[in-house]
Amino acid sequence: MTEQHLPVDFSFVLASSVHDMKNSVGMLMQTLEQISASLSPQDPQQRDQLAVLGYEAARINGELIQLLALYRMENKRMLVQIDEHYLDEIINEQLARNDILFRSRSIDVEVDCPEDVCWYLDAELLGSVVNNLLVNAARYCKSRIKIAAAIVNDELHLVIADDGRGYPDFMLKEPMATSNSVSFSQGNTNLGLLFAGEIARLHRRGEQVGRIELANQGVLPGGEIRVILP
Template identity: 55%
Template sequence: MDEQDGDLDFSFVLASSVHDMKNSLGMLLHTLESMLSENPPENEQQRKTFSVLGYEASRINSELVQLLSLYRLQHEALRVQTAEHFVLDTIEDQLDRNDVLFQAREIEVEVDCDPDLNWYYDSELIGGVVNNVMVNCARYCRSRMQVRASREQGTLCIAIADDGNGYPQSMLDAPNQKNAGVSFSEGSTNLGLLFAHQVLQLHRSGSQRGYLQLANQGPLGGGVLSLYLP
């Protein structure tokens, strides 16, 4: 091994491994979706089994994507590819991506978005944030989720609400703190919120930057996470 090989950055090796795992999980999710389509659950126990498999695979896949994105951000290899997009298309892409999960958990998703609403943003990055929120909501809501997009005082707001128990106080107090020990209900890493915060901060217009807000007692009675893009 020469000196250059000896100086190999382990974080690069880890990132490459994470990329391979992400691809494998993508294949697993596709296989699960096909299996559920061809063989719908015949009883409650099977439905619960599909629900657990769908949630865990979607959650891990989402976290791996976030890890790779944060790695690229740290190494200045991630740039915002801003273009004009129809917001409804971005939302529906994430709904399709998680269809097997919503079916297995019997979650009704309501979408409130003008088909003609468009905005300038990176659809891959914002789609990843929306996907992460949906996956977490699917785990902690009871049976309903709402995704609403609208213009609010010169910004685009994408609000995702559910009928669960709401966000814990620790998340409401410090949603953007990198070292906050928070979760959607009971302790977890802050990876999802850190990823969302970083992605939104990359979207800027003049002195304005994107940001997020958390609140309880949303339109469905549970928590609501709102993403704002300038």
């Protein structure tokens, strides 16, 4: 009798593994927050070390979430739930998630989002984009980040800027050409830009499709990413 092997769907196995890893990293992040909260004010060095661990765990968790989302998009399993949401609530939720990171790195975060700015969008997906872009900005900025949201020409513009070195020229010309800007030696795969662009494109109105734009020397002297939803 010939032994038969079922074909292995490697992408499904990988996605399942990523999901398990994401859950484990989430538990690690909660534990780090509990340890940090229990430290006395006399332990600034330990707090800084935990902040570094928390930042790296948040970055890994964000990239795992993005990988799962991209897998679901590829396999037509991504559910988009569009409803009316206030942008200040989405922004403030992500700022709270990264409060320890900003304070440990002495980063000043400025928010420019009137309370009445609301839009039809998927709050969970956009929140993931905002979280990732904030963590990325914290990595490259010197000391300042600005996040703003406004309605411009009947489109929602969500902008995150920093005072770092800015984007290289080739990325400004083709922000979605991530394969040309991958640098494994520097730990830069630009997965966040790919994720932000794909999430933006999931938001449509008639023939209009969401998009992202990159710029330098905007409201701050570094780089600026603009997520635009119709």
